[in-house]
Amino acid sequence: MHLKSLLVCALVVLIAVPGMHAQSRFEPPDVWRQFAERLPAGSYISLALKNGPIVRGHVIQVTPDVLRVRPKKRIEVPVQDFRYDEIASMTRLKEGMSPGSKVLIGVAIGAGAIFAAVLVLVASLD
Amino acid sequence: MTRTIRHLLTLALTALCPCTALAQPVELPRWDFGSSFGILDSGHREEDPFSDDETIAWNLDVGRYLTPHLKLDGGLLLTRSQTVGRRRTAPITGLPPEFSYFDWALTTVRPTIVSGAFTYQFRDNEFVHPYLSAGVRTIWQAEHTVRVAQTVRLRGVDYAIPGFDERTTSLIARPFVAIGCKSYFNSRVFMRPEVLVAFSPSGYSHSTWRIGAGVDF
Numbered sequence: 634m635h636l637k638s639l640l641v642c643a644l645v646v647l648i649a650v651p652g653m654h655a656q657s658r659f660e661p662p663d664v665w666r667q668f669a670e671r672l673p674a675g676s677y678i679s680l681a682l683k684n685g686p687i688v689r690g691h692v693i694q695v696t697p698d699v700l701r702v703r704p705k706k707r708i709e710v711p712v713q714d715f716r717y718d719e720i721a722s723m724t725r726l727k728e729g730m731s732p733g734s735k736v737l738i739g740v741a742i743g744a745g746a747i748f749a750a751v752l753v754l755v756a757s758l759d
Numbered sequence: 760m761t762r763t764i765r766h767l768l769t770l771a772l773t774a775l776c777p778c779t780a781l782a783q784p785v786e787l788p789r790w791d792f793g794s795s796f797g798i799l800d801s802g803h804r805e806e807d808p809f810s811d812d813e814t815i816a817w818n819l820d821v822g823r824y825l826t827p828h829l830k831l832d833g834g835l836l837l838t839r840s841q842t843v844g845r846r847r848t849a850p851i852t853g854l855p856p857e858f859s860y861f862d863w864a865l866t867t868v869r870p871t872i873v874s875g876a877f878t879y880q881f882r883d884n885e886f887v888h889p890y891l892s893a894g895v896r897t898i899w900q901a902e903h904t905v906r907v908a909q910t911v912r913l914r915g916v917d918y919a920i921p922g923f924d925e926r927t928t929s930l931i932a933r934p935f936v937a938i939g940c941k942s943y944f945n946s947r948v949f950m951r952p953e954v955l956v957a958f959s960p961s962g963y964s965h966s967t968w969r970i971g972a973g974v975d976f
Contacts (some may be wrong), residue, residue: 640925669971706785706884706885707884707885707886707946708785708786708787708884708944708946709785709946710785710884711896730944731886731943731944731945732886732887732942732943732950733942733943733944733945733949733950734944735942736942736950736952736970737950740950740970
């Protein structure tokens with residue numbers, strides 16, 4: 634019985650302590666509201682939520698209560714609303730090339746390098 | 760008390776493992792189709808179906824998603840035909856059977872590989888999906904061996920060495936594992952680099968290193 638009580642206490646502490654740290658770590662919601670209000674519509678942002686997930690997407694609308702974002706997914710998903718008190722952090726991102734384009738460029742560079750090496754080899758044989 | 764502990768453990772596990780609460784159900788494509796080019800490497804000549812160490816291979820693949828993550832794949836791999844020299848022995852007419860004639864014959868080989876596999880695709884509705892595959896490759900190889908008839912002279916006597924023209928086929932199966940990544944341009948069109956390693960009873964059989972493009976539909 635004593636052991637069980639100890640285990641319960643330990644678990645309560647384990648659950649509570651990260652939460653206490655988290656409370657002190659997050660900025661107040663007003664910070665993110667003001668930040669969002671300065672963003673142009675369509676900005677590409679990364680939202681870290683207090684419960685863990687990270688959402689990347691485009692700002693659709695900024696209201697006093699929620700930030701409306703269209704998550705950037707391969708197959709489109711509906712617009713989502715995020716309350717400012719759910720947000721742990723927000724960062725504006727620069728939208729880059731698609732992963733497919735990056736792979737294609739990598740292949741082109743590789744093929745170009747091989748072709749150049751072959752040309753050098755042929756030239757040296759002559 | 761036990762129930763309390765169980766509840767607390769559940770709560771702790773939930774708190775420690777933030778789930779993807781934002782994952783939303785979407786209508787995902789059910790099929791994918793792709794084609795790729797690459798290199799087929801066979802490690803050693805003991806693996807009879809292959810005639811050379813490396814050759815260029817062309818692949819055609821089709822996949823059917825059984826779940827958003829699990830896929831059933833079928834593939835066809837073709838290589839260019841190759842001509843290699845193989846030592847062959849021929850009896851010499853008019854001499855005892857202990858005497859035979861060694862010479863090179865020209866063999867044209869062309870393996871055709873058909874594969875079936877299960878693929879597990881990681882991540883949900885993202886632009887990059889790494890995956891792991893495991894399955895079996897069936898390798899069918901057609902060989903055409905030719906040697907022209909010739910005459911050899913031994914101690915002033917001419918002996919006719921018969922020519923031959925043989926066509927044979929062989930069929931073997933090899934298990935394999937593969938790792939790759941589907942990198943999308945948009946919702947449906949992707950590039951797919953992949954490395955595949957197949958195994959024989961003696962260990963390494965062959966591998967393919969390939970890159971291609973495809974589409975989900």
